[in-house]
Amino acid sequence: MKRLIGPFKEIITMSEAPLKGALAEDALGLISKGGILIEDDLIVKVGAFSDLKNEANSIDRIKGDHVLMAGLIDSHTHICFGGSRAGDYAQRVAGKTYQEILKNGGGIHDSVSKTRAASEEDLTDLVKARSKRHLEEGVTTIEVKSGYGLSVAEELKMLHAIQSANEKVPADLISTCLAAHVCPKEFDNHETYLEHIATKLFPELKTKNLTNRIDIFTEDGAFDPILSAKYLTQAKADGFDLTVHADQFTPGGTAVAISAGAVSADHLEAISDADIALLAASETVATVLPGASLGLGMHYSPARKLLDAGCCLAIATDWNPGSAPMGDLLIQTALIGSAEKLSISECIASITFRAAKALNLSDRGRIKLGQLADLIAFPVSDHREIFYQQGKIKPNKIWKRGVQVVG
Ligand code: NIG
Numbered sequence: 279m280k281r282l283i284g285p286f287k288e289i290i291t292m293s294e295a296p297l298k299g300a301l302a303e304d305a306l307g308l309i310s311k312g313g314i315l316i317e318d319d320l321i322v323k324v325g326a327f328s329d330l331k332n333e334a335n336s337i338d339r340i341k342g343d344h345v346l347m348a349g350l351i352d353s354h355t356h357i358c359f360g361g362s363r364a365g366d367y368a369q370r371v372a373g374k375t376y377q378e379i380l381k382n383g384g385g386i387h388d389s390v391s392k393t394r395a396a397s398e399e400d401l402t403d404l405v406k407a408r409s410k411r412h413l414e415e416g417v418t419t420i421e422v423k424s425g426y427g428l429s430v431a432e433e434l435k436m437l438h439a440i441q442s443a444n445e446k447v448p449a450d451l452i453s454t455c456l457a458a459h460v461c462p463k464e465f466d467n468h469e470t471y472l473e474h475i476a477t478k479l480f481p482e483l484k485t486k487n488l489t490n491r492i493d494i495f496t497e498d499g500a501f502d503p504i505l506s507a508k509y510l511t512q513a514k515a516d517g518f519d520l521t522v523h524a525d526q527f528t529p530g531g532t533a534v535a536i537s538a539g540a541v542s543a544d545h546l547e548a549i550s551d552a553d554i555a556l557l558a559a560s561e562t563v564a565t566v567l568p569g570a571s572l573g574l575g576m577h578y579s580p581a582r583k584l585l586d587a588g589c590c591l592a593i594a595t596d597w598n599p600g601s602a603p604m605g606d607l608l609i610q611t612a613l614i615g616s617a618e619k620l621s622i623s624e625c626i627a628s629i630t631f632r633a634a635k636a637l638n639l640s641d642r643g644r645i646k647l648g649q650l651a652d653l654i655a656f657p658v659s660d661h662r663e664i665f666y667q668q669g670k671i672k673p674n675k676i677w678k679r680g681v682q683v684v685g
């Protein structure tokens with residue numbers, strides 16, 4: 279049964295846009311007065327609405343002007359956490375740095391205490407509520423990290439909570455194990471902790487099918503590049519996809535991510551020109567996190583330079599209780615886009631099919647034959663309005679795998 283949805287004033291297809299490098303406006307692949315034909319959860323055809331009418335078994339008529347695009351993909355979040363870090367915020371605006379707070383035993387450690395104190399059911403409810411909010415803002419695929427458990431049992435609790443939430447919300451939640459976030463207070467040796475995780479937790483992740491992705495925070499005060507490389511090599515050998523928190527404050531992580539064959543290197547506020555060139559020559563996606571820059575009052579990562587060098591750029595929220603509590607992907611993309619002079623097509627690519635690549639997914643992020651029918655429609659008549667309005671206009675109709683979930 280083929281369902282035709284439309285007409286839409288404009289459809290942003292991005293159907294032929296390349297995975298890497300700068301994009302001009304023609305990459306949007308705009309169709310005006312368009313319609314989209316879907317069958318079950320997949321897109322089967324896109325074109326002029328009037329041409330598709332004959333092929334449809336039913337029509338979902340859209341009233342009023344709308345612009346349609348693929349569902350948004352947030353490829354980096356930490357939305358499984360207990361408690362708040364409003365206290366860190368107050369300390370930072372009074373002059374303490376993020377890293378000082380962490381070194382003094384607060385920061386991530388504070389969220390670890392609060393997350394350990396929460397039950398698996400509490401965490402499931404928190405992830406569900408945050409995913410629901412994200413979906414209502416157009417985010418149909420959400421990566422979610424563990425990393426506030428920092429023991430085998432507590433990391434498993436977090437990943438079970440993410441798995442349960444995934445079964446209860448329409449959005450797809452893609453989990454990642456970030457047991458290597460920082461060294462927990464119970465261990466005084468970073469290397470021993472990482473070996474403990476690799477030997478005791480990795481096999482559980484596989485047998486319980488909890489995640490196929492491993493992340494590490496490579497940074498002063500977290501894990502150094504040498505230990506990170508060893509951990510990632512082990513994870514790769516065990517068959518996991520890799521991603522790295524790289525170059526947030528000091529360089530080093532990007533080179534580790536590339537040589538380990540990571541699917542993405544994320545943050546990049548402190549990336550060097552040499553590492554930008556290495557990233558551009560690699561298959562590793564460069565993921566920038568404007569929400570963390572906003573939260574910490576830091577400069578944005580060099581998104582323009584990354585694209586001009588030829589990188590595949592993704593933008594994600596980093597939604598977390600410490601550095602990035604806002605979690606609004608559209609607003610953050612509009613803000614970094616304006617500051618870094620990103621074209622509209624570069625902004626859209628970085629939160630759709632390029633973000634999908636950061637999750638090793640190629641079945642979503644574009645509007646074309648065979649892609650998942652994850653779709654969002656904005657109540658505007660011109661695609662330029664979306665970022666011009668700085669992300670405040672949200673989609674008012676959302677379909678996840680062909681099922682209308684909003685509007
Ligand atoms: O990506 N930088 C490391 N991890 C997170 C923040 C986590 C936290 O502060 O709770 C990030 O910014």
Ligand code: FE
Binds near residue numbers: 355523596598
């Ligand atoms: Fe992060």
